[in-house]
Amino acid sequence: MSQTSFPALLSHITIGGMTLRNRIVSTGHETHLNEQGKIGDAMIAYHEARAKGGAGLIVTEVALVHSSAVFVADPIRVDTDECIPGYSRLAKAIHQHDTGLIAQLFHPGREMLASEDGTAPVSYSASATPNERFHVMPRPMPCEMITQITAAYGDAARRMQTAGLDGVEIVGSHGYLPAQFLNPHVNKRKDDYGGSLVNRTRFIREIIEDIRRKTDPGFVVGLRLSGDELSHEGVDQSEMLDACETIAAAKQLDYFSVVAGSSATLAGSIHIAPPMFQEVGYTAPLGQCIRERTGLTTIITGRINQPQDAEKIIASGQADMCGMTRAMICDPQIGSKAKAGRTDDIRACIGCNQACIGHFHDGYPISCIQNPISGRETRLGEVPPISGKRRIMVIGGGPAGMKAAAVAAERGHDVTLFEREAQLGGQARLAQLLPHRAEFGGIITNLTRELELSGVDVRKGVAVDEALIREYTADAIILATGAIPRWPDFEGRDDAHVVDAWQVLRGQVAIGNSVVVADWRADWIGIGVAELLAQKGHSVRLAVNGYMPGQTIQMYVRDASIGRLHSLGVQTIPYMRLFGADENSVYLQHIMNNEPVICESVDTLVLCQGHIPDNTIETVVRKLGIEFHLTGDCISPRTAEEAVLEGLLAGRAV
Template identity: 30%
Template sequence: MANLLDPFQLKHLTLRNRIVSTSHAPNFVEDGHPRDRYRLYHEEKAKGGVALTMVGGSTNIAPDSPSVFGQLYAGDDSIIPWFRKLTDGVHEHGAAIMCQITHMGRRTAWDDGHWLPVLAPSGIRERAHRAFPKVMEQEDIDRVIGNFVSAARRCQLGGFDGIEILSHSHLLGQFLSPLTNQRDDEYGGALENRMLLTLQVLDAVRAEVGSEIILSMRITGDELTEGGLSAEDCVAAARMLEESGHVDLLNILAGAPYDDLGLAEWVRPMGLPAAPHITVAGRIRDAVELPILHAGGIADIATARHAVSGGYVDLVGMTRAQMADPHLVEKLARGKEERIRPCVGLGYCVDRVNQGKPAVCGHNAATGREQTLPHVITLSETRKKVVVVGGGPGGLEAARVSALRGHEVVLFEASDRLGGQLVLAAKGMTRRQVWGVADWLISEVTVLGIDIRLNTYAEADDVLSEAPDIVIIATGGWPEILAIPGGDLTISSWEVLSGEARVSGEVLLFDEVGDHPAAVTADALAGNGCSVNLVTPDRAILHDLGPTTSAVALHNLAANGVTFTCLQELTSLVREGDRVRASLRHVLTGNVTERLVDHVVVEHGLSPMDGLYHDLKPRSRNHGQVEHKALIGGTFPFVDTNRSGQFHLARIGDAVTSRNMHAAILDALRVCAAV
């Protein structure tokens, strides 16, 4: 049985272990190029021991395949020098590197890039990307084959060890799937016909790049959708690829990501079963002699071991796991598996990309910021006394980083346990894995021997008695009463999730924020048997969430009987016996309607708990201010503006203003890594 750390021979290339980072698009591109931010992100994984990093998720090859989520563009020669710098950087740290290329077909937008019609085998619209595609003519097909050839040549000149051609759900996969191919020419009908374009592309690319460079195909193992590619179809397609003689590696995945829930089932956030398609990959491995790679929600070492040692795959993709900890392999090799920062399926990385924003890991703030923030914290030249007030994720990260810098750290926490708001965030069923963030941070501060003082509501004298050099205020925020007539009749989401308030019957849950807290609250209420209507003034429920996490949350809420109302704001409440009459105003028309319910629960963000900060501010050397340019650049962020000050002071996270967990952890890392 193979071990994760065993080397693997892929054609002429010896991979140093079985762990891969598969192709994805973190949206770090500049003008379609992989410049320094992109390069350093992948170099970090190479430093951390990954065997193979596959870059360029959905690298576009033609102007009629525009980037809609920050992909590379290999449609002209300007990318070649940037490719070379990227491959040299990764190779320097002992990892292999491949680039994925694709034509997205209908899986993109027509009103971006050069505003060219999107292409597809048939004129069937995809719900996720929404374009009505042009039905491809033979001339389009011939041109696209040439585009693949030119892009492959650029990858070869760029120094890659291999090239991956993406089929699944993109143009080649759209020709292959009966869901999307309704042609009646030589490219439609029987599986062999639907496979024709893929084989023509492979023939042309192999003729261009020669026999030495590795060619991988990322293909579907089962669309798991009525009318789509069956498992038997996919096995037959894999055998055709093997028989072509051009393919050296098959990268297997499953599902049909043609709408938001389909995308979520492919790139899984928490709330869905983990790694469900390992057996799909194993079925393909049993049918062909080619090496098999699989990535699909494999977030932990135990699952990865099972996939490899169980004979399901030869190589295992742990892409998001290495966004959470790019040094995952190195820690495993050192016998420090328990120190690996876990991917808990927050989905923040994928959803930000699908919202047109750069990917970040929900709880590793250094990922994607390698130019300014370290993954490996080094010792400071001088030892300082750091006092952190607040044991939520921001405070825990501040304590962790400060201790790794070699400082003496005291952590005050007012409650009887660490974790802060994550204690509440983990109460629902769908998002309960979020506690994994707190679990890891608590484990780290314990291992590092930090002086943790629970049940201590720290006041200014408590802090001053420690004679600190640095004080970090991570006291978070607190929900306030909604400022409307009858606002005192509302119950906060915190009161529901903490169990402080007993809620039953018919509940109106008013969400002013559009993020996870309302979804978790609705989940908990429905789980307790309440009839819940989730109401928002936004035009969509959970407006600020991306497609994968919102799709899973809404699916689970709907399955538990939660109903949804948009474009309504809560204006007043009146007690009527044991019930509450709520007035709602339509935000567009101004029309007012009323609801009689048992309870009104409200989620509208937090007000900072900043009293201690303001008490300490006059005694600080910097009046509590951080210098923004230094903070962003990763250098010491404090400037002395008070000659009589005794310490440097900063506040982070919700103690500044209501944001999210990533913001609190980023604040902590930025402030403390340079102290």
């Protein structure tokens, strides 16, 4: 495909005083790459990789305009001039690649996720209306504080202009402070900021006015809103449309950035970074309605992972620009590849949420399970050269082996990958069989393309043994032999009908009507197998060795899954360890007091008890004395994220 394949997506657009080379946007998202609240080398390198890769516009992550806005430890703050040097360095780095740069200005209101020192801060909102997700009771903002915070937005915008940015974006999406004033269920004020729509939009309109007073005419001012908060007592689509029309009427706003959902509820929060079960571009109709009602430039964000999808949205008039944020976390070069017609070479995001927003929630810098360089540009951005071409044998064709082989071959080595199965992919082939996880198979497609581009010789259906290793005469071997299901010892294991998750997913075993899933890992396997069997009509009890199903996976994925389990009638039993089984019962222990819990009338026990490394070939290689490198589950069973990262490192080490 050529550039003409994406005439809408790759066309120029002018917003205020800013002209962009294309319609691809990296929207504001938390990276955890700031350095003590300031922008430093790591964040600059991260955003510059997307600018180099062809992004038309980059919007930086939320920056706090006021001391009352602190909602996480060590946030970026723009409430003093100390922020200007960091943003200035970022602007110079981004602008040299012909990419626009806009900063998000933020106040969470009652949406307080954490604090700076562990003590709960006082949160402020339009009214004393608590939120459901974080259980925060806010303090109503006095009028003098509203005036102060309004001015803080304007002062922050002035600082961004001084730093050389093209504009700012007011974050009113996902139920944050500006949206709390908009929402009649939250805003119960009786003064000029509550009641009528005009009053409820006053806070936003005054912020925009203050920014306009303190910045030059061409400086871009945008507003991010949820087209529908999709939450209990959230702002619905019709209310938001009326609000947008009222805000736009003043003709001081340059664009709307439209998303969905709300931070205030668990159900609404999944739309902050919608998991793979959400349809591609599902927010586009919300943006289209706002665009048609207001006539303003509109950016749409929400599961737009491929240029083909963005092209359709823009060409059809649903939006002027597309936020492709996770798509660029996964492949920063998506813009340049689309322009060059290399769409088959794009590493497509699979919406797993594990290393992007999952890292943020766990307090770690952003990355991607498929692209470990994301967030590690300063450490892994440069590929080490080879001193001489070597003959490399990679054993195992799961994500770890595929990545290792591709990286080693890309560097210039002669690489052959051996996989004993007829297909590549390892456990990813099983993961894609679970409900709402089909897109996970995209990691196999993406890595297969990397193998093709790097020229790896792939040999499938070949079981490696000592004779083959001797025959190949490798200079170095990368072992990526993976793991196998763990079957712990327990009473009655040989008497009851016991199977493991792999056997279930491969369709190798019959399953009785009444099932107990014994989930030791509390990850996507146990919760997914329980949902799969319930969908097929089985009566399912999910016994979890933790305090909830999916305890170890990203919260948006987990929470949505728990909701589906409830709808399917799955009984979840937390704090359980497997003790034993017989012909019709499963015996559990409460992990806090060892008291017995008996599940009666059980036909089948399904084990989701983790994995053990497959080290058979490692033993052989050690005996032969050949240089070798371990990667992935054969070191220690974990996830695809660690497998791909270690594969990259192994491919660079040989």
